[in-house]
Amino acid sequence: MHKMFAEIYGKVDGANAGMAGSQDISYPSKNFFSGAILAGAVSIAVGTAISLQMRDQQQVVFAGFGESATDEGVFWESLNYAGLKKLPIIFVCENNNYSVFSPQSKRQGGSGISERARAFGVKSKAIFGNDVALVHEGLSQAVLDARSGSGPFLLEAFTSRWCGHYGPDSDDLVGYRIPGELSFWKQNCPILLLEKTLKVNDGLFEKSKKTIISQIDDEIKSSFDFAKTSSFPSLSRWETMNFSSESPLADKFLLDYDITQFDEKQDVIQQKGY
Incomplete structure (x- = not known):
């Protein structure tokens, strides 16, 4: 949480040294990628699932997104490929x-998103x-299916934002x-519903x-304090994180080509089938 909060604050101690912010934050050491x-992260998740399948590992990928992501073509392309290759991925x-x-x-x-996924x-x-x-029950079953080789699973969870x-x-x-x-959703707040469930099933919960x-x-306050006291990245570090100081392959092609001879035209190429 410390690194997540610091990243959102744009601080150097963040998960991505303050360069990614809330939109693109990733934490590879914890298997979290953005x-x-x-919908951009959905295709990345599918690529990660491909790598797990190729290495015959028992790990499962979770791809989380809002329903607005399904307005994008890349979502359905990703879903199609995951279904075709029976990838170990769960779309939430x-x-x-x-x-x-x-x-x-x-x-x-x-129809709804879950129906179309089928x-x-x-x-x-x-x-x-x-x-x-x-939600826990649904995801647990999805994980078992994915690990058994049954392929992907999509869980559509209806909720609301306040x-x-x-x-x-x-x-x-x-x-x-x-x-x-909104009144309905506030009355059915997930935290309040969980509290009611715990009261019924856990006699020690109230204590x-x-x-x-x-x-x-305390954990939240500690994370805020850490983020606020952390430093912003220096300009030199920003340049290092965003630009490559060496580009041998690009340099080779640039040196072999005379840019003054470029006329913005290209020879006709006959496309051949695979």
Whole structure:
């Protein structure tokens, strides 16, 4: 958490030395990878799953995204390839219904995302995403299937966001939500639902509740303090992280080619089949 918070603050002690920020943060040592905006990480996840399959490893890839990512063609291309090759990957769609202000019904026609996934040979299931136990159960079964060689799985978890797309303030004044919609989701907050479940199934929960909350609060505060006191990266470090000081292959081709002779034209090439 310390490195994650520091990265979001753009500090040198972050997971990516403050260069990636919240959009592209990655942490390879913990097997966490990200990519370009909106659905870009899905194709990276598929590539990671290919490498695991080729090495015959029992690891499984999780690709998390919002339903807006399924507006992009790369998502369905990735899903198709994962289904074709039976890759060990689990697609987790956090469906909060909105892409900024646009509801899913205004952006996508036909059936739901989980139903469409089956057309690509991908097993899928739609669940109430605010039920932590239900999500855990669904993911656990998906992991077993993926490790057994059954191929990919897509879990569509329906939930909602309380704040605006950009946060942290509410954007209710915009008027794009259905009246009363947010009240339902707040009454079914995943943390409150989990607390109710623990009270019923764990007789010691009430005694340990304060300790658990205190430990979580301390961990969050410690991460904030770490990020705030960390330094910003120096300009020289920024240049090192973003530019290669040596480019032998590129230099070779550039030296072999006279750029003054370039006329922006290319000879006709007859394409041949594979």
